[in-house]
Amino acid sequence: MQKIFLILLSLLNSYLYADKSIDCNIHIDISKNSTQKVVLQLSYDKECSIVMDQNSSKITIMPKADNNISTDINKTEKLISLAKSKLGASYEPAKSGPDHFDCSGFVYYLFKENGIKIPRTSLSQSKSGDKLTREELKRGDIVFFDTYDRKHVNHSGVYLGDGKFIHSSSGKAYGVTISDIDKGFYKDKFRWGVRKIFK
Incomplete structure (x- = not known):
């Protein structure tokens, strides 16, 4: 069973939590509107894309279509x-x-x-x-x-x-x-x- 990691993200003084089940590098693209887009490049080169509301306390990671x-x-x-x-x-x-x-x-x-x-x-x-x-x-x-x-x-x-x-x-x-x-x-x-x- 894979270990679940907890990542703490701090965006515009808001704290957002994401669970992930595989090691990856994280790039955060902060926009000026009410949403933040987070793109994760997984270790096996498959991308995940998340758009999250600034008021949310939890985000879900979903695979990006290949x-x-x-x-x-x-x-x-x-x-x-x-x-x-x-x-x-x-x-x-x-x-x-x-x-x-x-x-x-x-x-x-x-x-x-x-x-x-x-x-x-x-x-x-x-x-x-x-x-x-x-x-x-x-x-x-x-x-x-x-x-x-x-x-x-x-x-x-x-x-x-x-x-x-x-x-x-x-x-x-x-x-x-x-x-x-x-x-x-x-x-x-x-x-x-x-x-x-x-x-």
Whole structure:
């Protein structure tokens, strides 16, 4: 259990108390109005920002939003929105959009439209980053399968979360569809995932 530190801040003859649970350096920017803004740079370079009323006796430290994480989340949701807009688009070998796709062509198209260049084939895509286990998967990760049990990747899609992924299937759906990773045909076919970082 982390030790809780008590900091005493003196601003314009007012005493304000803040609890913090991690060592950090403190910079105080004193404005001329009725509020004080305190910015804390944590030891692991994550910022916290607090605006507090001068009459308050206690302040709460809240993490400041990480702009890079926010950008990643926004672009991931944009990619998934584009993917879902293609639901029902027909499967066609060697096609990568915008209206017909094979499996890797669908994944290639989604990332290309969001400014990320990835390999064209499922096998090459599966080698384009560190391997992720089923438990490590996050929304927007590329997921890979060996649908013929031949010990090599031959199918790819995009993970949606909650055990679902979207892909262009050459099976019964014969087009862009949403399937389960944890049950049905793909349960024993999943091999690993790869995460691409948005710039």
